[in-house]
Amino acid sequence: MGGIEDDDLAPTEGLPTRAGPGEPPAAGAALAPGARLGRYRIDGVLGRGGMGEVYRASQLEPVRRTVAIKLLHARRLDARHLAYFEVERQLLAQMKHPAIAQVYDAGATPEGFPFFVMEFIEGRPLTSFCEEHGLSLRERLALFIRVCEGVQHAHQKGVIHRDLKPGNILVSEVDGRPLPKIIDFGIATAASRSLAAGERAGELERAGTPDYMSPEQAGLEGVEVDTRSDVYSLGVLLYELLAGRRPGVGEDSTAVAHTASTTIRPPSAQIETLAPGSASARAGQLGLSKPRLRRVLRSELDWVVLKAMRRDRAERYSSAAELVQELQRFLEDRPLQAVPPSRRYVLGKYLRRHRLGLAAAASVSLAVLSGLAVSLYSLQQAREQRELAEQRSADLERVTAFQQSMLEDIDVETMGQGIASSLRDQVTKAAPATLPAFEQALAATSPPDLARELVDREILASALLAIERDFADQPGLAAELRNAIGQVQLALGLPAQASKQFQAVADFHERVHGAAAIETLAARSLQADAMARDGRPDEALALVERILGDAASLPDGADVRLDVESQQASLVFVLGDRPRARAMQQALYDRERTRRGADDPKLLMLLDELGLSRGRMGEIAEARAIFEDLYARRRASLGPEHETTLNTMGRLAVMRAMDGDLAPAAQLQRERAGISARKLGAEHPVTLSERGNLANMLLGLRQYEEAEALMRSVLEARQRLYGDDAAVTLRTKLNLASLLARRRQFEEALRMEDELLQARRRLLGPEHPDTVFLEVNHASTMHRAARPTASVQAQLDRARPLAVRVLGTAHPQTVMAEMMQGLVWLRAGQLPQAIGQFEALRARAEAGREPGDEPNARLGWALAQALDRAGNPDRARAVLASDVQWLLDLPADQREARHEDVLEFIQEETANRADRPPGG
Structure with missing residues (x-):
C-alpha cells in the first residue's frame, strides 16, 4: 500500500492489511523490523493511523506465510479486558467466507496492547479497481453483491464491521475474475467491546469513516449500532460505484450531509452535477449510453441506494442479504421492492427479462398480458362513459373470451424451448467459447419447468390480482377468467391453486344460477378433480356426492352428470373399495354403450377407467387388451402426442409390464416419460409419475443402477414438492424399498418398509388395498433377508387374511402371500403343510395355463424341495423334470428377465436353507 487513498478521508485508513510499497519505520514505531511477536517476525510497517499500526510480518510456525498484524494503541488491557478480547478474537476467527480477509490469530503484547493477525491481501480498493479495469454496471453490481454476501456472513456470526469503505474492500484478480476481500472486519467492534470500561470507549464505539458512517453510528440518532449500520455504509459504497463519487461531494463538506437532516441527492442527480461531457463519459465507463444510464438510475437504482441510506434504519433494507436479493432482481430484470409498484413497471420488467424468449416462443403469454390490458382498459372506459355501458360490456365479453382462449392455449413446452433457444443465441453472440459448457449446463435443466414457473408467477398471479382489483363489479367476467386460469394451473401441475379458482367460479354460478345449473355442476366437477389431484380424495369424494345430489334432476347420460359419476367411481377405487368401484x-x-357410438369420447373415457381398474385388480390380460386397442385408436384419431393419447400410452406400458412383457413396456414407457419431460417439465406431477413407472420397469429388467438413480431422483422431488406423507411420495418410497430388496440391501429395505407400513396404516387404514399390498411385500422381504421364521410367520399371519379379504383369492398379491406361506413352512421343516400348500397352488396355476405357456418353475422347484425333504425323491425328480428342467436347460442368451428372477430365487432359497439349521 502506498499510504492513504485520496478519496478515503478516514482516521483509520492508515491501517491497511494489503500489499504495497510500504513506509519506512516511523520514529517511535512500536515494533521494529526483525522483532518477534510470538510466532511472527515483523518485516516492516505498512501504515499507521489513529488506532495503531499495521505491519507486514512472516508467520514462522506451524505454517510459513505472509500475514498482516494490526497493533492497537488505544489502551493497555488488564486481565478482565484480556478476557473480553479473547471472546472477541474467537468470534472474529469464526468468519470464513471468500469475501472476508481471514483473521488468523489475536493476542496482546507483553505490555498489554492488543493485536490482530490477518490474511495479507494483494489488491486495490473497490472503487479504484472498478475504475481502473473499466467494469461495466452489471460487472460492478456482481462484484458488489459478493461484498454484500461477505457482510451478511459476518452479520450471521454476530460481527458488525462499522467501517465499510473502498479502502477496506480490496479487489484482486484470481483466474481473470475479480475477487473482493473485506479487511478490518469487526476490529472496531472487538476493540470497543474489550475497552468498554475505558475512558475512550465512546470514541472507539464511533470508530469509522464519517463519509460512510450511518447516522446512528455518528451519534445523531441516540440508538445503539446494529447490522443496519453496515447496510447504510453499503448504500454509500453503491452510490459511489454508480455516480463515481460519494454523496455530498461538491457540496459543503464541513458537515456530513448524508447523516444530517438534509435530503440526499440521488446518484442520477449527482451525475448531472458533473462538468459538461463528464456525465456522458461516466455513462461510457459503465457501458451504457447517457439516456440509458439516466433511465436505469432514475427508474430503479436510485431507489435502491436511497432505501439503503434511509436516515431511519427501520426503513432501510433489513439486512445485507435483502440488499443482495434486490440487486439480483435488478440483474435478472425482476421488479424491485424499493421501486413504487405499478402495472407498467412490472410489465416492462417482465418483457425486458424475456424479450428474446418471448419473441421466439411466448406469443401466448404476451397475448394474455395484452388481453388483460385491453380488458382493464375497456372496463375503465365503461365506468367513465356510462352511456356506452352496454356496448362496452359486449366488447369486454369478446375480449375476455379471446383472453380465455389465449390462457387455455399456453404451451410451456414451446415457451421453454424458446427460452432455451434465446439463451443459446445470446451465449453464441456474447461468449461463443463458453457455448459447450452452456450446452452441458442447459442439458441438466428443464426449460419447461422454468416456463411453467414463469407462467404461474408472472402471468397467472398478475392476472388474478388484476381480476380481484378491477373486476369486482363484473363477477361474470371474473368467473370466466378464473375458470381459464384454473384450467391452466391444472395443466401446469398446480392443483391446489386450481381448486381455489374452480371453487370461486362454482360459488359464483351457484349464487346466480343455482346449485343444479349446468355451469355450477361443471365448475364443481373441476374443483373435485383438482382436489383429487392435490391428494385430497376424501374431500373430493364428499364434494362429488354433493354434486350428484344437485344433479339428480338431470337425465341419465347427460355429459356433466356422467363426468361426475365417473369421478365418483374413480375416487371410490382410490379410497380402497375396489370391488364396488369396479x-x-x-x-x-x-349403460352408455347402448346410447353412444363405439368411438364416442365419453364411452372411451369410461372404458379407459374400467381397464385401469381391471389391471389393478389383477385382471392383467383383459386390461392389456383394452389398452392395446384404445392406444391404437387414439393415436390414429387424436395424434401421437395428444394428452389423451399419451395418458393411454402410459397405461398400456404399465399393463405390458404387469403382463411380463417388460422390454416392450420399458421402451414404450421411456418414450412416454421423455415426451412428458419435454412438454411439461421434469418435475410436473405427470412427468414424475411416468419416470417412476419407468424406474419400476427397469427394476423388472434388472437394470438396477439406472432404476435406483431414477427412483431416488423422483423420491427427492416428491418429498420436496408434496411432503413425506403424500401418497405419491409413499408409493415411490415403496418402489425404492423393493429395488433395495432385489439388490439384497435388506437392512435399508426393511427399515423403509417398516416406516411405510406405519405411515399407510395411519393415513389409509389397515385394510386399504395399498396397505395390504405392503403387508405382503414386507413378509416377503423378511423371508428373503433370513429373519427368524417366527417373525416372518407373525407378519404372514397378519398379511394373508387381509389379502384374501381385501384383494380376493385370485389377486396376484394374494397368490404371492400363499406362496410365501409355503416357503416359510418349508424353511421351518413343516413339510406336510408346505407340500399341501404348493400342490394347491400348482393345481391352480396349471388350470389357468394356456397352451404354449411355460410351467411355473418357481412353484415347481419349491414343491420338489418339499417332496425331497419329506422322503419322496422320485416324485421330486418328476416335478423338477416337468416344471423346472426346461429353465435350467435354457441357453443364457435366450433368458429373459423373468427367467433370471426365477434362477435368482432358486439360488437365494438354496443358500438360505444351507445357512440355517432345520426348522430355524
Whole structure:
C-alpha cells in the first residue's frame, strides 16, 4: 500500500492489511523490523493511523506465510479486558467466507496492547479497481453483491464491521475474475467491546469513516449500532460505484450531509452535477449510453441506494442479504421492492427479462398480458362513459373470451424451448467459447419447468390480482377468467391453486344460477378433480356426492352428470373399495354403450377407467387388451402426442409390464416419460409419475443402477414438492424399498418398509388395498433377508387374511402371500403343510395355463424341495423334470428377465436353507 487513498478521508485508513510499497519505520514505531511477536517476525510497517499500526510480518510456525498484524494503541488491557478480547478474537476467527480477509490469530503484547493477525491481501480498493479495469454496471453490481454476501456472513456470526469503505474492500484478480476481500472486519467492534470500561470507549464505539458512517453510528440518532449500520455504509459504497463519487461531494463538506437532516441527492442527480461531457463519459465507463444510464438510475437504482441510506434504519433494507436479493432482481430484470409498484413497471420488467424468449416462443403469454390490458382498459372506459355501458360490456365479453382462449392455449413446452433457444443465441453472440459448457449446463435443466414457473408467477398471479382489483363489479367476467386460469394451473401441475379458482367460479354460478345449473355442476366437477389431484380424495369424494345430489334432476347420460359419476367411481377405487368401484364403472360403461357410438369420447373415457381398474385388480390380460386397442385408436384419431393419447400410452406400458412383457413396456414407457419431460417439465406431477413407472420397469429388467438413480431422483422431488406423507411420495418410497430388496440391501429395505407400513396404516387404514399390498411385500422381504421364521410367520399371519379379504383369492398379491406361506413352512421343516400348500397352488396355476405357456418353475422347484425333504425323491425328480428342467436347460442368451428372477430365487432359497439349521 502506498499510504492513504485520496478519496478515503478516514482516521483509520492508515491501517491497511494489503500489499504495497510500504513506509519506512516511523520514529517511535512500536515494533521494529526483525522483532518477534510470538510466532511472527515483523518485516516492516505498512501504515499507521489513529488506532495503531499495521505491519507486514512472516508467520514462522506451524505454517510459513505472509500475514498482516494490526497493533492497537488505544489502551493497555488488564486481565478482565484480556478476557473480553479473547471472546472477541474467537468470534472474529469464526468468519470464513471468500469475501472476508481471514483473521488468523489475536493476542496482546507483553505490555498489554492488543493485536490482530490477518490474511495479507494483494489488491486495490473497490472503487479504484472498478475504475481502473473499466467494469461495466452489471460487472460492478456482481462484484458488489459478493461484498454484500461477505457482510451478511459476518452479520450471521454476530460481527458488525462499522467501517465499510473502498479502502477496506480490496479487489484482486484470481483466474481473470475479480475477487473482493473485506479487511478490518469487526476490529472496531472487538476493540470497543474489550475497552468498554475505558475512558475512550465512546470514541472507539464511533470508530469509522464519517463519509460512510450511518447516522446512528455518528451519534445523531441516540440508538445503539446494529447490522443496519453496515447496510447504510453499503448504500454509500453503491452510490459511489454508480455516480463515481460519494454523496455530498461538491457540496459543503464541513458537515456530513448524508447523516444530517438534509435530503440526499440521488446518484442520477449527482451525475448531472458533473462538468459538461463528464456525465456522458461516466455513462461510457459503465457501458451504457447517457439516456440509458439516466433511465436505469432514475427508474430503479436510485431507489435502491436511497432505501439503503434511509436516515431511519427501520426503513432501510433489513439486512445485507435483502440488499443482495434486490440487486439480483435488478440483474435478472425482476421488479424491485424499493421501486413504487405499478402495472407498467412490472410489465416492462417482465418483457425486458424475456424479450428474446418471448419473441421466439411466448406469443401466448404476451397475448394474455395484452388481453388483460385491453380488458382493464375497456372496463375503465365503461365506468367513465356510462352511456356506452352496454356496448362496452359486449366488447369486454369478446375480449375476455379471446383472453380465455389465449390462457387455455399456453404451451410451456414451446415457451421453454424458446427460452432455451434465446439463451443459446445470446451465449453464441456474447461468449461463443463458453457455448459447450452452456450446452452441458442447459442439458441438466428443464426449460419447461422454468416456463411453467414463469407462467404461474408472472402471468397467472398478475392476472388474478388484476381480476380481484378491477373486476369486482363484473363477477361474470371474473368467473370466466378464473375458470381459464384454473384450467391452466391444472395443466401446469398446480392443483391446489386450481381448486381455489374452480371453487370461486362454482360459488359464483351457484349464487346466480343455482346449485343444479349446468355451469355450477361443471365448475364443481373441476374443483373435485383438482382436489383429487392435490391428494385430497376424501374431500373430493364428499364434494362429488354433493354434486350428484344437485344433479339428480338431470337425465341419465347427460355429459356433466356422467363426468361426475365417473369421478365418483374413480375416487371410490382410490379410497380402497375396489370391488364396488369396479362394479360402478362396469355399470356406467354398459349403460352408455347402448346410447353412444363405439368411438364416442365419453364411452372411451369410461372404458379407459374400467381397464385401469381391471389391471389393478389383477385382471392383467383383459386390461392389456383394452389398452392395446384404445392406444391404437387414439393415436390414429387424436395424434401421437395428444394428452389423451399419451395418458393411454402410459397405461398400456404399465399393463405390458404387469403382463411380463417388460422390454416392450420399458421402451414404450421411456418414450412416454421423455415426451412428458419435454412438454411439461421434469418435475410436473405427470412427468414424475411416468419416470417412476419407468424406474419400476427397469427394476423388472434388472437394470438396477439406472432404476435406483431414477427412483431416488423422483423420491427427492416428491418429498420436496408434496411432503413425506403424500401418497405419491409413499408409493415411490415403496418402489425404492423393493429395488433395495432385489439388490439384497435388506437392512435399508426393511427399515423403509417398516416406516411405510406405519405411515399407510395411519393415513389409509389397515385394510386399504395399498396397505395390504405392503403387508405382503414386507413378509416377503423378511423371508428373503433370513429373519427368524417366527417373525416372518407373525407378519404372514397378519398379511394373508387381509389379502384374501381385501384383494380376493385370485389377486396376484394374494397368490404371492400363499406362496410365501409355503416357503416359510418349508424353511421351518413343516413339510406336510408346505407340500399341501404348493400342490394347491400348482393345481391352480396349471388350470389357468394356456397352451404354449411355460410351467411355473418357481412353484415347481419349491414343491420338489418339499417332496425331497419329506422322503419322496422320485416324485421330486418328476416335478423338477416337468416344471423346472426346461429353465435350467435354457441357453443364457435366450433368458429373459423373468427367467433370471426365477434362477435368482432358486439360488437365494438354496443358500438360505444351507445357512440355517432345520426348522430355524
